[in-house]
Amino acid sequence: MRQLSRLARLPLQRHKASAWAENAKVLDWSRRFSAISAAQVKELREKTGASMGKCREALKEENGDLEKAVDWLKKRGVRSMEKRSAESAEALLSLGLDRAGTIVELRAETDFVTRSELFQQTLRHLAQMIAAAPDDAAAGIEAAMNMQIRDGPNRPPQLRTGATLSEALLELGSVLGEKLVLGNVHILSPPPGGIVAGYVHPKSVDSMQGTGRMAGLVSLRSPDGLGSSPDAFHTTASRLARHIVAAQPRFVSVDSIPAETLRKEREVFKAAHFEQIGPRMAGTITEEVLKKVLDGKTNKFYQEYVLACQELVSPQVSSEKKVVPVAEWLEAEAKQLGLSRILVEDFKLAVL
Known part of the structure; x- marks a missing residue:
């Protein structure tokens, strides 16, 4: 009877052992998952354009190794086009083409603020201001944040002239009720005998002209200069800028x-x-x-x-x-x- 009792308990013991092993796997998976920081996920997303979930999964599988995670995504056919279907970006882009082409990224905490007229007016003014003085911002974000706000026909009155960009964004953030952050600033100067053109894909039908979530700049030149029709040359450059936004290349040649x-x-x-x-x-x-x-x-x-x-x-x-x-x-x-x-x-x- 005792022998039967012992045998009868064996399946229960095996079940407990199996359950403990599965729990151990879950705990090990949880430790690996939690070891991946948000900064790592953000860096991989910016590098590949894949979704947040795919980036986290890739980093988890490769134990946080960024380069291996990039390869992991490529092997599984995760393409940069996923960025278009990812969650709403908290920024808009604007383009200024005075002396140089400039793409300015301005971030807010919600999509609601980025759709506001004040936010988009501010973005357009900043892009035009930086395009007019590209050397001031070419040294990086910190240098751009120290630029002084200049007046202009499109400057919203809430953007105080004479203040540094850092101060102005802080003040404007208090008006909009959200923190504003200057993201990347891309500057492209025209080559000798050439031209810079750009294209911004609108975020929505009610977006202000020159604002959107995708923007491209391209600089073209010819050994012969702009030829007899600079406007036609500019049209060619504009069409290529539109292509760049749609096709999203990584290399010129x-x-x-x-x-x-x-x-x-x-x-x-x-x-x-x-x-x-x-x-x-x-x-x-x-x-x-x-x-x-x-x-x-x-x-x-x-x-x-x-x-x-x-x-x-x-x-x-x-x-x-x-x-x-x-x-x-x-x-x-x-x-x-x-x-x-x-x-x-x-x-x-x-x-x-």
Whole structure:
């Protein structure tokens, strides 16, 4: 009888042991999850554009290693376009194009404030003010915060002239009831014989002109100068800026990709390919075949992230139902304007 009693208790003991093991796994997972800081998640999100949840998951899987987390996201096809569907950004962008192109990011605590007329008026004035004196803000955010507010036709009366930008934002925050923070400031000066143009995608139909959540700047030049039609040259630059906002490239040309970046990308392609075909096939693949596979994936990477290799996103081209790479389109534009070449010097992109 005792023997039966002992045997009868065994399943219960096993169940307890199993439950304890599962609890231990949960505790271990919780420790790993909680070890990932909000700052790490924010940094990975800004680097990749993936959602907060995906960034946290990647960092958790890679024990907080940022570079490995980037590779983890790439292997699983998490693309930067996720940023568009992420939670509402707490900022707007504005563009000023006086002597230089400028994208200014201003943050508030709620989307309600960023939609207000006072907030958007302030943002437009700051962008125009910084565009008129780009050297003052080129040293970074701290230097920009020490700039003095200047008067202008679009300055809201609540933005006090003579105050530093830091003081003015503090005062304006008390009016709006939320803390205002100056985010990134992107400045792009026109090259010799060239021009800067930009595009801001509106946040909503009632947004003020020049404000939105996505903005791009591009600087173009030609060895022949602006030619006989500077307005047409500017139109070309504006269309390319619009493309940059839509396609979100990372590099101007293939040659501008850092060697280390390209090496890491090919390592990710290789690991993803081996994972796809399985260990048995991976052990039989030749170097020649592997090189062709990696070259093919690299070319797709160029088409997705290199401005010159991307398919032009443009209503005019789309209506013709023809795939036109940006480099080919610029050649056609140069010919139409009577120029030998149109060269892309640089671009800036901000997506919130």
